[in-house]
Amino acid sequence: MFPVDKLILLAAILILVGIVSSKLSARLGLPVLVLFLVIGMLAGESGIGGIAFDNPAGAHALGTLALAMILFDGGLQTPTSSIRKVWKPASLLATFGVLITALITGVAAAYILDLPLLEGLLLGAIVGSTDAAAVFSLLRNAGIHINKKLKSTLEIESASNDPMAIFLTVGLLEVLVNGMKPGMGLLELFVMQMGVGGLVGLGVGWASVKIINRIHLVASGLYPVMVAACGFLSFGISANAGGSGFLAIFLTGVFIGNHRIAFQRSTFLFHDGLAWLSQIVMFVVLGLLINPVSLLDVWLEGLVIAAVLILVARPIAVLPVMKLFGFNAREASLVAWVGLRGSVPIILAIFPLMFGLEGAELIFNVVFFVVLISATIQGTTLPVVARKLGLTEKPPAVPAASLEITALEEVDADIVEYTLSDHPRAAGRRLSQMALPDTTVVAMITRGKDVIPPRGSTELMAGDHLFVVLRPETRPFIDCVFSDAVGVVSEELPDQELKLKGSTRIDDLRHSYGVLIEGEDGQTTLDALLRNTLSSQPEIGDSLQLDGIMLAVLATLGGRITTVGLTVQDKPDQ
Numbered sequence: 277m278f279p280v281d282k283l284i285l286l287a288a289i290l291i292l293v294g295i296v297s298s299k300l301s302a303r304l305g306l307p308v309l310v311l312f313l314v315i316g317m318l319a320g321e322s323g324i325g326g327i328a329f330d331n332p333a334g335a336h337a338l339g340t341l342a343l344a345m346i347l348f349d350g351g352l353q354t355p356t357s358s359i360r361k362v363w364k365p366a367s368l369l370a371t372f373g374v375l376i377t378a379l380i381t382g383v384a385a386a387y388i389l390d391l392p393l394l395e396g397l398l399l400g401a402i403v404g405s406t407d408a409a410a411v412f413s414l415l416r417n418a419g420i421h422i423n424k425k426l427k428s429t430l431e432i433e434s435a436s437n438d439p440m441a442i443f444l445t446v447g448l449l450e451v452l453v454n455g456m457k458p459g460m461g462l463l464e465l466f467v468m469q470m471g472v473g474g475l476v477g478l479g480v481g482w483a484s485v486k487i488i489n490r491i492h493l494v495a496s497g498l499y500p501v502m503v504a505a506c507g508f509l510s511f512g513i514s515a516n517a518g519g520s521g522f523l524a525i526f527l528t529g530v531f532i533g534n535h536r537i538a539f540q541r542s543t544f545l546f547h548d549g550l551a552w553l554s555q556i557v558m559f560v561v562l563g564l565l566i567n568p569v570s571l572l573d574v575w576l577e578g579l580v581i582a583a584v585l586i587l588v589a590r591p592i593a594v595l596p597v598m599k600l601f602g603f604n605a606r607e608a609s610l611v612a613w614v615g616l617r618g619s620v621p622i623i624l625a626i627f628p629l630m631f632g633l634e635g636a637e638l639i640f641n642v643v644f645f646v647v648l649i650s651a652t653i654q655g656t657t658l659p660v661v662a663r664k665l666g667l668t669e670k671p672p673a674v675p676a677a678s679l680e681i682t683a684l685e686e687v688d689a690d691i692v693e694y695t696l697s698d699h700p701r702a703a704g705r706r707l708s709q710m711a712l713p714d715t716t717v718v719a720m721i722t723r724g725k726d727v728i729p730p731r732g733s734t735e736l737m738a739g740d741h742l743f744v745v746l747r748p749e750t751r752p753f754i755d756c757v758f759s760d761a762v763g764v765v766s767e768e769l770p771d772q773e774l775k776l777k778g779s780t781r782i783d784d785l786r787h788s789y790g791v792l793i794e795g796e797d798g799q800t801t802l803d804a805l806l807r808n809t810l811s812s813q814p815e816i817g818d819s820l821q822l823d824g825i826m827l828a829v830l831a832t833l834g835g836r837i838t839t840v841g842l843t844v845q846d847k848p849d850q
Contacts, residue, residue, distance in 0.1 A: 286327070290319060294556035307655035309407070309559050309618050310648065316563015329564040332629045339623040342558035343438075344525050346619075348507040349551035350435045351529020352544060358428035359530070365601040366429050369611075370437035373593040377615075378404035378444055380589035381581065388577050389642065391635070398448045399639050402625050403585060403646055405441035406434045407618025421669045422662060426607055430614050438620050439520035443469045445624045453631045472519025474527060480510035481531025488537045499539040500546035503532060536748065562622045570641050571648075578645030586650060590615040606665040613661050617650040691719070692751065694742045694758035701787055702758055703740075708732035710757055711788040713750040714775040714839055719743045750774075757788050771844070775830060778803035778837040791844065794823055802827060803837040 297311040319325030329335075359366075378400040386396020447465050450456035484506035493499060507525050514524035537543065571578070591612040598608035625643035628636035662668050696702050702710065707718060707730060720743040721728040721736075728734060736742075746754055752770045774789075782805070783798030785791045796805060806827060810818050814837060819828040824844065831839035 290315065290560050291553070291556055294560055298552075298556075307616065307618075307651050308555065310651050310655065312556055312559030313563040313648065313651075316560040317566060317568050318563075319560070320564045320567070322567050322569055327564060329561075332565065332626045335561050335565045336623060336626045336630065338561050339558050339619060339626070342554035343619055343623065344508065344511050344522065345504075345547075345554040346551050346558075347435055347438070347522055347526045348504070348529040349547045350431070351526045351531075352533035352547055354431065354435070354530050354533065356530065356534045358424065359432060361425055362429040362432055365597055365603070366432040366436065368597045368600075369429075369433040369594065371440050373433070373597060374404040374437050374440040375444070376593035377585070377589045378441070380592060381585045384584040384589075385581050385642070388580055389638065394448060394452055395633075395635065395639070398445065398452065398628065399581075399642065400589075401441060401444035401448055402627075402639070402643050403581075403617055403621045404444060405437040405617075405620050406615050407620055407651075422610070422667050423669060426603075426610065426667065430611060433611075435526050436523065439469055439473060439523040441620060441624060442520065442522065445627055449627055449631050449633065453633055468518045469520040470523065472517050473514045473521070473523035474519075476514040476517065476519055477510055477524035477527025478531060480506060480513065480524070481528040484528065484532055485535045485537060488532075496539050496542065499537075500543040503537070503543050504547065504550065506532070558619055562619065565626075566641070566644050570637075571645050574638070574641050574645055578642050579649065581642060582646045582649040582653075585617075585646065586613075586615065586654065606667060610662060610665055610667055613654060614658060615650070616654050617647045621647050689745055689747055690751070692744050692746060692754070694744060694754075696736060696738055696740045696742070696758065701756075702736050703738045705736060705787065706732065707734045707736060709781075709784045709787065710736075711776060711780045711784040712757065713746075713753050714777055715747060716750060716754060717745045719745050753789070756790075773828075774842045776802060776840050776842055778806075778840055780840070785842075791825060791842070792823075793825070802840045802842075806837055806840065 293315055294312050297315060298308045300311065317323055319327050321328045378397065380400070381403060382397035382400025383393070384396075385391065385399040386393050389396065389399075391399070443466055447456075447462045450461070450465075451458055456462075484503070488499065488502060488506075491502075493502070507528050510528040511521035511525040515521035533544075591609075594612040594615075595608050598611055603611070621643050625640040628639050633639075659668075712718075718730040721730050721734065722741040722743075723737065723739065728740070730742075742758060744754060744758070749772070753774055776785075778801060780802050781798065782793050782796050782800050782802075785793065785802075786798070793805075806814055806818070806820055806829060809820055810829075813835060814829045814832065816829055816832060819826055826843045828841040828843070829837055830841045831837070
């Protein structure tokens with residue numbers, strides 16, 4: 277048997293064990309990263325696996341690659357609407373918050389471990405950032421539901437604070453090992469890291485969207501691979517130009533994720549799988565690197581440093597920033613508690629080993645112990661803390677799932693699957709009464725194991741699955757009709773024109789969108805209403821202003837109005 281054969285078998289076993297352990301994460305109340313690290317330690321030389329692994333450079337390479345993939349996937353799933361709302365507090369937390377955390381923890385570490393001040397600050401810088409993979413996993417997969425603003429703040433902070441921690445770690449190592457002068461040297465390094473990383477990330481993201489939507493590849497499976505390659509291209513260009521590769525790849529992911537690209541749905545699913553694989557590989561390999569016995573030598577010091585980090589440094593860094601931007605005390609307290617340390621501190625702890633710093637092994641062991649304590653305590657108690665602070669919300673309804681049709685440049689349309697619950701707008705009404713936008717087609721209805729032909733007379737029932745072909749711009753309106761994820765009043769309609777058939781009845785508008793037209797018979801069609809009010813021979817462009825809405829004639833045929841544009845102007849309460 278070749279050595280690579282054994283390696284493949286071993287990797288497959290470890291990955292499968294990691295996948296199974298993720299299933300146990302929710303039941304045990306532990307973050308998945310803790311389980312993955314434990315699996316790595318158990319598989320190591322001192323564990324039951326007996327695998328000898330002492331390659332810091334290899335672990336650093338694998339960890340960097342995996343973390344880049346995780347951040348890229350996080351960027352793809354981050355809407356710009358969330359960033360616009362919270363970028364100010366998140367950016368301060370990701371920069372000054374990390375700096376303050378590093379200073380307080382570093383001074384404490386220097387005193388506790390009897391280290392020179394700069395080495396203590398180095399340890400503080402290493403544990404200064406929260407872990408994006410851990411935070412994403414907890415907030416998206418652990419059943420914790422908090423308000424969108426708070427959730428976005430936590431996710432964007434965790435994804436964007438790594439560059440600051442990396443900058444501080446590399447800068448201090450340059451001072452300690454290579455004799456770089458503090459001050460201007462560190463400032464220049466900071467500007468290069470952030471400036472180059474930001475510009476490259478946005479530039480590559482813009483170019484990627486243009487190329488992906490114009491290129492015609494022979495196989496649809498190549499599009500997700502191409503997107504991944506664009507992400508790593510951004511990382512590579514930035515890192516080799518002296519910038520932050522992690523910031524660049526995250527911003528590239530955000531840019532691509534907020535633009536329509538060919539085979540978007542399959543691309544997102546592909547990268548979600550890659551991110552999970554990256555988490556498993558990264559944490560298992562980092563677990564292999566540590567000798568569990570060595571943790572016993574630093575458990576007391578590590579416990580005290582973890583306590584300072586969790587109970588002192590993080591709150592002092594977070595609370596003033598949160599108060600400055602109008603968050604209340606309960607919200608600020610939750611953000612202060614969600615400061616999980618994970619992969620980044622462990623990867624950064626490898627840097628002193630690679631630089632040949634004296635005492636690097638001590639720093640690595642302490643950082644590893646602090647990460648275990650932070651992830652275990654903060655991760656397991658997060659649901660309890662959120663409930664005690666009264667910040668949990670009811671879980672949102674599962675959004676309708678989009679299915680891929682084809683490449684964007686061929687057909688600008690989606691197939692969306694809706695599942696009806698006992699919703700007054702849809703359940704119990706005929707399909708012809710749904711007042712769907714023009715160009716929207718219900719392609720198929722399934723009821724249990726039966727396929728129901730979609731006809732105008734088909735009565736919809738709770739539990740039905742509807743497969744709707746729609747244009748992306750009409751999605752918000754159709755969500756109002758079929759999806760429980762959207763509310764039931766007209767004030768939630770988007771500020772854009774809704775194109776309807778002239779045969780749409782006034783009653784159907786009320787049931788479908790909550791739009792009220794007072795003083796008219798519910799059986800009156802929009803065609804009849806406009807012809808009776810304007811003239812019997814209306815022309816394209818004619819409009820009628822009613823209470824809170826405007827109706828416009830968009831198309832006619834043989835004296836009848838075939839298409840009507842409806843715009844909600846003054847959104848009334850219902």
